[in-house]
Amino acid sequence: MRLSDQEFNRLSLLKVLRKSEPVARIDLARLTGLTGGTITAITADLVNRGIVIEEKVASNAPGRPRINLRINPASKYVIGATAISDGQVMTELVNLRGDSLAVSTSSLRKVTKIKDLAHQFVHALKCALSEWSVNREDIFRIGVGIPGVVDNRTGWVEQIISFEPEPCDFGGIVSRGLEIPCLVDNNINLLARAEHWYGLGAQTADFTLINVDLGIGAAFYRSGQLVSGSHGIASEFGHAKVVPDVGRPCYCGALGCLQAYCSIHSILQQSCRVLGRDAPSYETMNATFDALMDEHARGVIDIWSVLQQASHYLGIAVANHINTHDPAEIIIVGPSVAQMDKLRSAFFKALEDNTFPALRRRTKLHFRLSDKGLYAKGAAAMVLERLYAA
Ligand SMILES: [Zn+2]
Incomplete structure (x- = not known):
């Protein structure tokens, strides 16, 4: 859903106010790039509705007292x-x-x-x-x-x-x-x-977040707004094809989806096949994955080939995303995985080999551990x- 210009201005102003309060109207104009007239109209409405409060700043200087604005946290x-x-x-x-x-x-x-x-x-x-x-x-x-x-x-x-x-x-x-x-x-x-509100994405208005969990998904912020698809349904990044026509079957019915190689669900399936173990139930997948990573880190089992393949295909999918969308930054969120350094080099090799050079040089990448909170x-x-x- 795209916001109207008026809605977007109000959202931008309140986000800046939240970050920088207490702020005077004149500083809000500088920080948001909005005109003084727009700032005056929006803040008058917000003060009327009790969403923003005015504070007089004590001063001995002559002239009109300076008035700062704050969000009224308890209004709703x-x-x-x-x-x-x-x-x-x-x-x-x-x-x-x-x-x-x-x-x-x-x-x-x-x-x-x-x-x-x-x-x-x-x-x-x-x-x-x-x-x-x-x-x-x-x-x-x-x-x-x-x-x-x-x-x-x-x-x-x-x-x-x-x-x-x-x-x-x-x-x-x-x-x-x-x-x-x-x-x-x-x-x-x-x-x-x-x-965007609390973490790394707060520093930029344009970023892509890729989440590696039981499934794989991505979400996109452009110009400070979450981009939703035309049908209100987000894109299905996990079903981008990394091995088209001849790849592993995916639950969606297609072959070679990223999801079929790089989701925790598929890493578990492949690891259990390599180890000759039964696949875990849906409810116990996260716990089984943690236990598997622990065994792998201690050298009890070796699932390096499965993990390396997952990193390689994630690198290809991210390269395709950069080539088609030119995001400013990409934040990859995932679980704690054994041999992370080795996996990152497999990921970066695939990324470097498949990203258009001028875009690769400009796109920043960050990694974050999953946080259910x-x-x-x-x-x-x-x-x-x-x-x-x-
Ligand atoms: Zn699929």
């Missing part, structure tokens, strides 16, 4: 909630500045229908709200993150692996259950939002983006 609250892959719902309450006020975690019952998962979210959120003693009227919106295919315009969840393939009005169920409006997006977009933060940031722009 937002909630982020997300399902993470080890069967838990994480919820986080944040104020209007995005400061975390409370975090709550609860376990999910094993269900197979997406609508049953939605009802479990309602229950988890009700428990969190009573634990936090916060009034529902003070909550602007709830942001929900789902590790699946989501239409973020409507809040419908189209597909989650390991659930029955029946689309569900997830946002509607949560909104009606709590009587608080709800936004829904996929977890990768939320991770990118968390980076960032998903709920990103869900809250999604709501703050909506509130700041509105």
Whole structure:
């Protein structure tokens, strides 16, 4: 969803204010590049709505007193909630500045229908709200993150692996259950939002985040805005072809998808085949992967060939992305892996061999370890983006 110029200006101004407060109007004009007239109009509206407060600065200097602006953190609250892959719902309450006020975690019952998962979210959120003693009227919106295919315009969840393939009005169920409006997006977009608001991505308006987890996904920020596809569904980076026509079969039905080589799910499948072990169940994949990495690091097993192949194909996929999109920076988020230095050299070899030289020289790359706590933060940031722009 593209913002109008007016919405984009308001979002930019509030993001700068959040980072730099307390700030005078004249400094906001310098920091945002907006005209004085635009700053005056936007801030007057925000002060009227109680979102921004004015502070007189004590001074003995002659003339009009200097007035600084701050975000009023307690004027509204937002909630982020997300399902993470080890069967838990994480919820986080944040104020209007995005400061975390409370975090709550609860376990999910094993269900197979997406609508049953939605009802479990309602229950988890009700428990969190009573634990936090916060009034529902003070909550602007709830942001929900789902590790699946989501239409973020409507809040419908189209597909989650390991659930029955029946689309569900997830946002509607949560909104009606709590009587608080709800936004829904996929977890990768939320991770990118968390980076933009709280992490490395805060330094740049243009970056791509690639997340290596049970699946592989990517999200894109351009000019300070998350880019969503035309159908409200993010791109499927994990299904970019790295070995077209003759590669490994992917669950999507195609051959040679990146996902089939480089996701934790596929690394586990291939490692178990090499080691002659049974593949783990979906629920135990993260724990089995950690145990496997530990065995590999201690020299008990050797799955170097599987890991090296995963790094090589990730390098090719990132090269293709740079060649087609020219991002300013790429942030690769993934688990802790044994022999990381060796794997990075396999990754960089494939990257250097396949990226157009002028683009490779200009694109910065960063690596980050996965942090499950960032998903709920990103869900809250999604709501703050909506509130700041509105
Ligand atoms: Zn695929």
